[in-house]
Amino acid sequence: MNTTVMEDALDTKALVEYLATHEKKDLLRFLTCGSVDDGKSTLIGRLLYDTKLIFEDQLASIEKDSKKHGTVGDDIDLALLVDGLQAEREQGITIDVAYRFFTTDKRKFIVADTPGHEQYTRNMATGASNSDLAVILIDARKGILTQTRRHSFIVSLLGIKHVVLAVNKIDLMDYSQDVFDKIVADYKAFAADFGFETLQAIPMSARYGDNVLGRSDKLPWYQGPTLVEHLETVQIDQDLSQKPFRLQVQWVNRPDLNFRGFSGTISSGTIRPGDDVLVAKSGKSSRVKAIVTYDGDLAVAAAGQAITLTLEDEIDISRGDVISTTDNRPEVSDQFQARLIWMSEQELIPGRTLLIKIGAKTVSASVTEIKHKTDVNTFADLAAKTLKLNEVALVNIALQEPVAFDPYADNHEMGAFIVIDRVSNLTLGAGMIEHGLRRATNVHWQALDVNKATRAAAKGQKPAVLWFTGLSGAGKSTIANLVEKKLLSLGHHTYLLDGDNVRHGLNKDLGFTDADRVENIRRVAEVSKLMVDAGLVTLVSFISPFRAERQMARELLGENEFIEIYVSTPLDVVEKRDVKGLYVKARAGEIRNFTGIDSPYEAPENPELTLDTTSQTPEQLAEKVVLFMVKNGYLISAPEYQI
Amino acid sequence: MPVTPERMTHLKRLEAEAIFIMREVAAEFKNPVMLYSIGKDSSVMLHLALKAFYPSKPPFPFMHVNTTWKFREMIRFRDETAARLGLNLISHTNQEGVANNVNPFDHGSSVFTNIMKTDALKQALTEHGFDAAFGGARRDEEKSRAKERIFSFRTANHGWDPKNQRPELWNLYNARVKPGESIRVFPISNWTELDIWQYILMENIPIVPLYFAKKRPVVQRGGQWIMVDDDRLPLNPGEVPEMKSVRFRTLGDYPLTAAVESEADTLEAIVAEMLVARTSERSGRLIDHDEAGSMEKKKREGYF
Secondary structure: OOHHHHHHOOOHHHHHHHHHHHHHOEEEEEEEEOOOOOOHHHHHHHHHHHOOOOOHHHHHHHHHHHHHHOOOOOOOOHHHHOOOOHHHHHHOOOOOOEEEEEEOOOEEEEEEEOOOOHHHHHHHHHHHHOOOEEEEEEEOOOOOOHHHHHHHHHHHHOOOOEEEEEEEOHHHHOOOHHHHHHHHHHHHHHHHHHOOOEEEEEEOEOOOOEOOOOOOOOOOOOOOOOHHHHHHHOOOOOOHHHOOOEEEOOEEEOOOOOOOEEEEEEEEOEEOOOOEEEEOOOOOEEEEEEEEOOOOOEOOEEOOOEEEEEEOOOOOOOOOOEEEEOOOOOEEEEEEEEEEEEOOOOOEOOOOOEEEEEOOEEEEEEEEEEEEEEOOOOOOEEOOOOEOOOOEEEEEEEEEEEEEEOOOOOOHHHHEEEEEOOOOOOEEEEEEEEEEOOHHHHOOOOOOOOOHHHHHHHOOOOOEEEEEEOOOOOOHHHHHHHHHHHHHHOOOOEEEEEHHHHHHOOOOOOOOOHHHHHHHHHHHHHHHHHHHHOOOEEEEEOOOOOHHHHHHHHHHOOOOOEEEEEEEOOHHHHHHHOOOOHHHHHHOOOOOOOEOOOEOOOOOOOOOEEEEOOOOOHHHHHHHHHHHHHHOOOOOOOOOOOO | OOOOOOOOOHHHHHHHHHHHHHHHHHHHOOOEEEEOOOOHHHHHHHHHHHHHHOOOOOOOOEEEEOOOOEOHHHHHHHHHHHHHHOOOEEEEOOHHHHHOOOOHHHHHHHHHHHHHHHHHHHHHHHHHOOOEEEOOOOOOOOHHHHHOOOEEEEOOOOOOOHHHOOOOEOOEOOOOOOOOOEEEEOOOOOOOHHHHHHHHHHHOOOOOHHHOOEEEEEEEEOOEEEEOOOOOOOOOOOOOOEEEEEEOOOOOEHHHEEEEEOOOOOHHHHHHHHHHOOOOHHHHEHHHHOOOOHHHHHHHHOOO
């Protein structure tokens, strides 16, 4: 607000006009960055002072403080206006991001005042994350410093497209055009690849107010805008409403059984009732019924608006889901490549489980690989095994479940994430997604009811039970283990239920009477059925001596889901091997109800496979099992399998 | 009906930001509460909460920490508002402080505020087990608040350590706390006093009548007008309350809140007065004058 408007404001008509103007202003968020002594706080103090936002009592308080801590002699030290915390007031440095507000007749501004110290680079990234423009301060006496390069790099990393190069303290260089021109040329030389859309260099003196708000008569050679003129007029591409529609669902709104809405702020795009939408991750689609707000239903809503959507169909949507239109969907993947800024004293170690918050979704994740870190001063790519505080790297990240996202460059809200420690809950880092890592990324999920078939299809296999039966010591577990390893190496998802192991847990209440043996098999059959339902190739390695129980298991499962494998080894052979020394004990009467000795073993009549351990090695027999599965179409994604 | 989307003016953007923050808190915390101080910022916060969850009601209770020294008109307004909107309103008072007759006169504003406000707030948060508390603080109010996070982490003892706050990037707020720990949330951090008034005007939000000028009984102390709201205010020898047209720029405990002489009895007039005001809002709050850096100190102790 300027003085004339304020004076007129007492006049109601002028006031109403003033308010109407103020109400229509838009908002520009920018950050200021620079080295310790570049005069950043002084510049912001100057902006507040010149735009008449310093009150008399604040001014009186600064005058008092200036005498105590001031660094500019008898003048008022404007930096004291903005250095907030007591500690830094005494140290004369800025140690945290501070937010300042000022307004002119054209725009309202939120300034993130960020520190220049090397160890506080994370704060600069924080300030930059919500800014559309960066004012990079340069001390005219010193020119481009290492920190200037670092700040410019971080500004570009965070995707800021508009930069003001504030060449400050030009008064101390006799308002020299040569000094200014050289600094600008040096800056443009290294910042050429940073993708800035506008770069406005302005010579100024924050201390004396030259070219901050008002034009300076000491700089007649400079024809460009003053800082405030530029901030008021620079065109920031805010047109997120033209981009594809994205709504990150924050909260499911259910006041009663008749209303189910999905509340969130539109990240990008435009939406109208009747538009076809879908949930990115599940692929389920519906149509927008209404755009509900406290101020009434809307005919249209766009990026930036906080709304509640209701849909025509009852589809499953919860917090963290992303609603898009059907014609342009976000990527869905559980792996992506990203730029990561590490913000913690605690090192990043690849492989360690972390939490990642992206949009309204928080998932377990780990950094699988640090591709390289970038030296923020030289911009060189360096190899790295871990990341330390304030380091920046290109990494691959794997998530526990797929999430919907867009590359950060296309959509900041859809491509930004923070990294959280699972135990301490501290925010450890911040990242920007470059792209998804799976080819499957662009093959979208189709809406299907998730069932045995979909789970199995996702794993590229037909789920089945490989039921290994045979005498104790026949080689069932040895072969089953080998088979499982082979299947795993082919990328299949398996599980091995071993008789001895199951008896230590699920079936530890059972003995070896016939009744207990039946119950033992019944339970294992039920468990393997659940596993087949989960889509797994399930290996069961049990003596399972009775035909009836094996038949029961076969009937419990679907057609072609039960593969009976008879591990055939004659009693005299197993007794001679006696790996666990059990036959000796059974013969001595120390173990009762031992299969083959004093409890019968009923060999299968029509097994799918018979494995003769007397003529082939376990390795050969395992190959035989895998080949059987390939031939019979159980392993869908293993056409390359050769014996 | 408009066929093009609404333009996002700065007020619309601030409104959307506050709604986003409120929804995050409602979704991520087990037991949030909105602190309701009855002032104009609280009125705006309440209005934003109504918008954020519509057609649901705000899914959390509202809590007023009552020092027992609030203006009577504030309490009346509070109760009317809660009844009109059907809010779940909790009023908490430090009973120990009441039992010990802690008051601003005998104990001084600093001790009084510490016991009846800061301690009372901590008591109430602990008693109800709230893991998130919305406050209406703004970054433009005071220098130390300019660095406050939107999600301000507090230890199990409700302590605030400026060195140990979580970095806050984009709109990704880290809402994770361990049992006993909590977060103070400031959805209107980025609003200025002018934004608040303009929004009240634009949205026609009810506020306590004390903001409007009216003839009220006041006494002058230390160059500031103090309203004699009830007979608990001890009068100095020879001090006689006089009727003056005054209003309040901030509201709190009446003996600690100075009035300004004013004729502004409409919202427009208040905004006009604000635009030409040359003293900052907080100068009406006597607690800030106690010592340099006093707000920062209070914050470390757990005051908002």
